[in-house]
Amino acid sequence: MKLTLEDFKPGHFGSFGPRRVTREEILAFAAEFDPQPMHLDEEAAKRSMLKGLSGSGWHLCSIMMRMMFDGFIGRTASLGSPGVNELRWLAPLRPDDELTLDIEVTEARVSRSRPETGVVTFHGVARNAAGEPLCEIVTPIIVERRVDAAAESR
Amino acid sequence: MRFFEDLVVGQRRELGSFTFTAELIKKFAVQFDPQRFHLDEEEGRNSLFGGLAASGWHVGSVCMKLLVADGQRQAAEAAARGEKVAIWGPSPGFRELRWIRPVLAGDTISFASELESLRTSEKRPEWGIAQARNSGTNQRGEPVFSLLATAFVPRRNTA
Numbered sequence: 001m002k003l004t005l006e007d008f009k010p011g012h013f014g015s016f017g018p019r020r021v022t023r024e025e026i027l028a029f030a031a032e033f034d035p036q037p038m039h040l041d042e043e044a045a046k047r048s049m050l051k052g053l054s055g056s057g058w059h060l061c062s063i064m065m066r067m068m069f070d071g072f073i074g075r076t077a078s079l080g081s082p083g084v085n086e087l088r089w090l091a092p093l094r095p096d097d098e099l100t101l102d103i104e105v106t107e108a109r110v111s112r113s114r115p116e117t118g119v120v121t122f123h124g125v126a127r128n129a130a131g132e133p134l135c136e137i138v139t140p141i142i143v144e145r146r147v148d149a150a151a152e153s154r
Numbered sequence: 155m156r157f158f159e160d161l162v163v164g165q166r167r168e169l170g171s172f173t174f175t176a177e178l179i180k181k182f183a184v185q186f187d188p189q190r191f192h193l194d195e196e197e198g199r200n201s202l203f204g205g206l207a208a209s210g211w212h213v214g215s216v217c218m219k220l221l222v223a224d225g226q227r228q229a230a231e232a233a234a235r236g237e238k239v240a241i242w243g244p245s246p247g248f249r250e251l252r253w254i255r256p257v258l259a260g261d262t263i264s265f266a267s268e269l270e271s272l273r274t275s276e277k278r279p280e281w282g283i284a285q286a287r288n289s290g291t292n293q294r295g296e297p298v299f300s301l302l303a304t305a306f307v308p309r310r311n312t313a
Contacts, residue, residue: 029215033215033216033218034218034222035219035222035226036222036242037241048241048243048244049281050244056215056218057245057247058211058214058215058218061211061214062185062187062209062211063186065187065209065211066186066187066188069188073189074188074189078189079201079202080189080191080201080202080203080210080256081210081253082252082253083210083250083251083252084248084251084301086248087247087248087251088247089244089246092244142202
């Protein structure tokens with residue numbers, strides 16, 4: 001049985017990880033998608049605002065997506081996401097960081113435009129091993145409703 | 155790249171285009187977003203997307219790729235004119251990201267960036283803060299992607 005709208009209640013949903021991010025992964029992602037010196041070159045990175053080699057913010061987002069997939073989206077009747085309300089990069093992702101992801105459900109409701117589906121909004125915080133928050137996200141996903149619940153609203 | 159003082163609200167840059175092949179879509183999805191509609195054509199056709207669809211994070215990452223390439227082109231042009239090259243700082247985040255339409259296998263997305271606001275930073279007087287609406291449009295002219303990004307931009311005279 002996959003998770004449906006009825007399985008998501010406002011409040012703390014779960015903590016996922018740890019997920020270690022290697023230097024090789026950081027360099028490979030940056031080379032393909034974000035080849036700025038602060039993500040690729042140790043010396044240039046030291047001189048940057050981030051004061052040392054850091055992973056691309058889009059790499060961190062993509063890893064958070066994977067952690068959400070492994071944590072719960074993979075067993076959720078997910079229909080995709082319309083977007084991200086807000087995303088904040090709070091501190092740099094460093095080589096060998098061990099990430100954990102805390103997920104809270106902020107809202108779970110029936111979709112207004114497609115009442116046979118639901119919208120679940122998540123607030124996620126990714127932290128390093130020291131507990132320092134690196135990234136914060138607020139994002140809705142579209143999920144299926146339980147068959148009997150969806151039928152009642154038709 | 156340009157300095158804060160060179161930027162004007164409303165300026166628009168065409169960043170170039172990128173074709174999302176089935177192979178690239180699956181390669182990204184296997185690593186970061188292995189939902190069924192990002193991995194398999196048949197599953198994609200049976201989903202709300204109507205075909206094998208790129209992960210939204212793949213679309214955002216490609217937009218970043220083209221932004222960086224555009225910045226590098228501008229830096230090379232500035233260097234060729236003998237001007238000082240601005241090195242942009244990191245981004246504190248973005249808002250209002252919308253995956254407006256699916257990006258399906260074979261789609262070619264053209265990206266653009268338009269400056270929406272400029273302000274100076276009180277905490278960091280050597281930096282300005284720029285907000286830009288970055289967007290993607292498919293080969294049929296339909297908008298597929300949009301976000302409001304923020305970045306630190308160096309100021310000319312304090313750098």
